[in-house]
Amino acid sequence: MEKNYTNIDVLISKAISGNATPEEMHELEQWRSAADSNRVLYERTKKAWDRSEGYLSEEQLNQDKFQLTAEYSNYLSGKIKRISRQSFIYKIAAVLAFPVALGIGWHLFNGGEKQLQLSEQFCEISSPKGHVSKCILPDGTEVWINTGSSVVYNTASFNRGIREVELEGEAYFEVTSNKENPFVVVTSHANVKVTGTSFNVVAYSDSQEFETVLAEGNIELQFNAGNRESLDIKPGQRAVYYPANNDLKIQQVEADMFTSWRNGELLFKDATLNDLVKELERIYDIKFHLKPQTLGNFRFRGMFSYNNNLIEALEKIKKTSGIDYYIENKEVWLRKTN
Known part of the structure; x- marks a missing residue:
């Protein structure tokens, strides 16, 4: 019976970056020996790693490695994976998830010399069914992610200008204040723009409504469709937007009733x-x-x-x-x- 190897992408990344334990190296060797395709995949991935080191300084490597190690510790309750909007680099983005550097994927493993744009590397944090996950973004912002939900951000551009994350589902944000670099939560129906505040957002792509509740601070609600202008929400207000008919309802609520799920x-x-x-x-x-x-x-x-x-x-x-x-x-x- 063929053994089912789990998290093989992470195992490869730990091995080629020198962070695998002897037990993990033994498991990797068993996986490599199980099929020729496994061996080829490992060799190509290692080649991509070796080629990338010449393009990144040791200081950059150490800095990115430290950042990913910190992220990994914070995301133990969730699931982290590298994704890319370019399908042909998806595998290398996945196998170099952590604890290797953010900028490692400079070369594809087909022998080509094409360079990967760092702007096309993303990090996704998701929460499994029945659980609430918490993570800390690179700017110090704390995010609670509700069951079956996920947050995605660009690892290269985040915290350089606009701090932008994409949300699918429900999440609670305690945003680190930075008036020069606004924080934006992007969803399928509306966006929430802040500089530093605490708020909840519900935005499921299969739902016909968008909701946000402000606990403290100020937020600017920006609509993706219709002719509505941006709207400022005050603490204790709940905004529910129905994009199908461009309807908006504002209610005064007890914020704790809508944010207690994070506990x-x-x-x-x-x-x-x-x-x-x-x-x-x-x-x-x-x-x-x-x-x-x-x-x-x-x-x-x-x-x-x-x-x-x-x-x-x-x-x-x-x-x-x-x-x-x-x-x-x-x-x-x-x-x-x-």
């Missing part, structure tokens, strides 16, 4: 069962059904913890609302008890 808690105050179900589906990666559909209008208040399992969450709903449940084919059905 592994979900707080609901006069929320509908539909709202609750939407969050539980994201946390537990399971489909809910309501019988009848009008059950979704039931008002609910309470707290759920990410540490609770699915059954504990369902039992809490049952005890507080009288709504029963059953699980069939990995799907949850909620129904009103007689």
Whole structure:
């Protein structure tokens, strides 16, 4: 039976950068011996590494290596990978993820002399289902990434002018103040521009709405479509934007109700069962059904913890609302008890 090697990209990068343990070197050797294609991939990657060293000073290598080592420590709760918008350099971007230098991929491993543009190297931090991840960006900004969400930023241009990150899903930001270099969260529906503040953003690409809640400071909301001008949001305000009809709603809210998830808690105050179900589906990666559909209008208040399992969450709903449940084919059905 063929052995399943996991994280082989990381293993290669640690070996060619001199950071692999004896056990990891032994595992890598087993992988190389398993197939000729594995050996070829390793040799080509090592060649790319060797060629790149002549183009980067030792000071640059050490600086980038230190930065990636620090990033790796901060991102233990998430998943880090190098990605590129140019598909032909994707593999080398992946195998040189960490702890090697940001600028290592100067040569492709097909023997060519093409140079890689550092502006095309990106770092993605994602949070797996049922977990909240926290990371620290190069400028010191702290980011909490909700379950099933991800943040991407350009490793070369970040903190050089505009500090820009792309968000898919939900994240909470505590942005390091820097009036000269604005911080911008880019999403599919709207962007959030700040210089230093704390705020939450919900922007799923498959959703027809965008939401941001400001905890403190100031943010500028910029719309990607329609004729709306930029809008300044004040602390304690929640902005919900519907791009389909260019509708915008501003509410005064308790920010903690919308940001408590970063502590592994979900707080609901006069929320509908539909709202609750939407969050539980994201946390537990399971489909809910309501019988009848009008059950979704039931008002609910309470707290759920990410540490609770699915059954504990369902039992809490049952005890507080009288709504029963059953699980069939990995799907949850909620129904009103007689």
